[in-house]
Structure formats: structure tokens, C-alpha cells
Amino acid sequence: xxxxxxxxxxxxxxxxxxxxxxxxxxxxxxxxxxxxxxxxxxxxxxxxxxxxxxxxxxxxxxxxxxxxxxxxxxxxxxxxxxxxxxxxxxxxxxxxxxxxxxxxxxxxxxxxxxxxxxxxxxxxxxxxxxxxxxxxxxxxxxxxxxxxxxxxxxxxxxxxxxxxxxxxxxxxxxxxxxxxxxxxxxxxxxxxxxxxxxxxxxxxxxxxxxxxxxxxxxxxxxxxxxxxxxxxxxxxxxxxxxxxxxxxxxxxxxxxxxxxxxxxxxxxxxxxxxxxx
Numbered sequence: 001x002x003x004x005x006x007x008x009x010x011x012x013x014x015x016x017x018x019x020x021x022x023x024x025x026x027x028x029x030x031x032x033x034x035x036x037x038x039x040x041x042x043x044x045x046x047x048x049x050x051x052x053x054x055x056x057x058x059x060x061x062x063x064x065x066x067x068x069x070x071x072x073x074x075x076x077x078x079x080x081x082x083x084x085x086x087x088x089x090x091x092x093x094x095x096x097x098x099x100x101x102x103x104x105x106x107x108x109x110x111x112x113x114x115x116x117x118x119x120x121x122x123x124x125x126x127x128x129x130x131x132x133x134x135x136x137x138x139x140x141x142x143x144x145x146x147x148x149x150x151x152x153x154x155x156x157x158x159x160x161x162x163x164x165x166x167x168x169x170x171x172x173x174x175x176x177x178x179x180x181x182x183x184x185x186x187x188x189x190x191x192x193x194x195x196x197x198x199x200x201x202x203x204x205x206x207x208x209x210x211x212x213x214x215x216x217x218x219x220x221x222x223x224x225x226x227x228x229x230x231x232x233x234x235x236x237x238x239x240x241x242x243x244x245x246x247x248x249x250x251x252x253x254x255x256x257x258x259x260x261x262x263x264x265x266x267x268x269x270x271x272x273x274x275x276x277x
Contacts, residue, residue, distance in 0.1 A: 002031040004251070007050070007066075008059035011037040015268055016057060019244045022264045027254040038062070044069075055087045055251040070095040079161070080127055085247045096250055099124070100131050102243025110209040110232055111180035112137055117207070118183045119172060119198040121151045124213050125185030129154060132183075133162035140179070142172035142198075172198070178206040185213050189220040197221040205229055215240055218269040237272065241265045 006016045020033040036056075038046045043062065047069050050056050058066050063082045067073065070086060076097040077083045083095035103124075104112070113136040118129055121141055132139050139158070143151045151169050158167050188198040194217050204210060210226040215236035219227075226233035241264050248254040 004033045005036045006057045007036045011035050023248050026260050087250050098243040098246040101246040102239040105242040106238040107211050114180035116181045117179040120185030121154045133158045133165035139167045142175045180208045182207045182210045190214045191216045
């Protein structure tokens with residue numbers, strides 16, 4: 001039986017074992033997926049043991065710290081200096097960032113190459129901004145005044161990756177244009193503050209689709225409002241599952257139907273609704 005794991009610290013309730021187990025089951029691979037909480041004080045010793053596995057995932061706080069222990073980096077990991085998936089291929093470890101794949105799959109039918117408004121500029125927002133730029137978006141990043149310096153640095157980074165990108169900054173409290181896609185990359189609307197939304201109903205009314213990186217609650221107020229107005233709306237669970245799908249493609253060359261993936265997304269949502277309360 002092949003063994004895989006998720007490393008991080010501290011590791012609370014994670015959906016990774018469920019999602020990966022379902023993906024192994026769907027592909028007919030006999031494998032075990034676990035969570036491994038690694039103490040920062042023993043990281044350099046414990047991480048060496050992971051070379052015995054075919055693959056593993058990484059979460060906070062080790063996505064950057066793992067890099068010196070990896071032999072090669074895929075372009076996705078190089079772009080963000082962040083690794084969340086490792087494949088041990090014939091004694092050579094290769095690091096990937098599958099979060100970007102999960103994001104791109106989640107918004108593939110939502111107008112990412114058109115006029116995009118992104119709330120947030122740190123963490124996952126940085127990745128989403130750069131991916132949107134690389135895929136031809138006319139990008140507006142909505143921010144709070146206090147993070148202007150961070151946003152300015154991100155704009156420079158975006159233009160270094162996609163020199164032709166049209167990118168502007170806007171005050172999140174006053175932005176009021178029409179967009180094809182609005183993305184929330186902030187914690188606004190996350191449990192237990194479920195009634196909050198990064199965008200007003202008026203702003204959502206003007207868009208075609210919304211994507212929320214938040215997956216708890218399964219349907220945020222942001223997504224609920226969009227759906228009630230007849231817009232496309234999708235939560236972060238899709239991204240969570242799709243980035244795992246990409247890991248299985250890397251580890252074993254596995255392939256899945258849309259029906260299989262959508263079923264796992266639905267099952268994951270049911271668990272989130274029950275377990276994260």
C-alpha cells in the first residue's frame with residue numbers, strides 16, 4: 001500500500017484525508033493518506049523521512065520552509081516560492097504549487113480573462129492576482145488603505161510576470177464598476193462571521209460571476225447574493241478539491257471525470273457543513 005501525508009503545524013481539522021482518500025478510491029489505487037503534525041523544532045530531521053513516501057502535501061507554516069529539502073521545483077512553485085505538493089520520483093523530489101491549478105479549474109468558466117475585480121492582495125490573493133494577469137485579465141485589486149504598500153509590491157510583481165497586464169488598485173469601500181468576475185481572497189464572510197460580504201449587492205448585481213476562496217460556510221453571503229441575482233457563484237471547496245486532483249495527476253497520472261470530481265466536491269461540502277460547527 002502506498003502512503004501519502006499532509007504535513008503542517010498545528011494541524012487542526014483537515015479535509016485533506018477525506019478528499020485524497022476519495023480520489024484514490026475513484027482511481028482504484030490502494031493507498032493511505034494521513035496527517036502528520038511536525039513540530040518546528042524537529043522539522044529538518046522529520047522532513048527527511050518523507051522521501052520514503054511517493055508523495056505528500058504541505059500546509060502552513062512549511063510551504064516555503066520545505067524548499068531547501070527538495071531537489072527540483074516546478075515552474076508553479078518557482079513562481080510563488082511556495083510548495084504544497086511533492087512527488088518523490090526515483091529518489092528525486094519535485095515540488096509543485098497546485099493551488100494555482102485548483103484556482104484556475106474553479107473559475108475556468110467564469111471570465112478570468114476579462115474584467116476582474118479581486119478583493120485582497122495577500123496570501124492566496126497574491127496567487128490569484130498573478131494567475132489572473134497571466135491569463136489576460138483586466139485586473140482591479142480592491143484593498144484597504146492600510147495595505148497599500150503591500151498592494152504596490154504586488155502590482156510590481158504582477159507586471160514583472162505579465163508586462164502587458166492592465167492592473168489598477170481601488171479602495172474596497174468605494175469600488176463600483178462593472179466586472180465580469182468578482183473574486184474574494186479575504187476572510188470576509190468566513191465562519192462565524194457568515195453574514196459579512198466583501199461586495200455590496202449593488203456591485204454584485206453588475207457582475208456576471210463570483211468566486212469565493214472561503215469554503216466555510218459552504219455558501220457564503222457573497223455567493224448566496226450572487227446566486228439570488230441569477231449570477232454564477234462558486235465557493236472555495238471547488239478549489240480545495242481541484243488542487244488535490246492535480247496532486248493525483250502528478251503522483252500517479254490519475255484522471256477523473258467531471259462527474260467524479262463534482263461528486264467529491266458535494267460530499268466534501270456535506271462534511272464541512274456538519275463538522276466545522
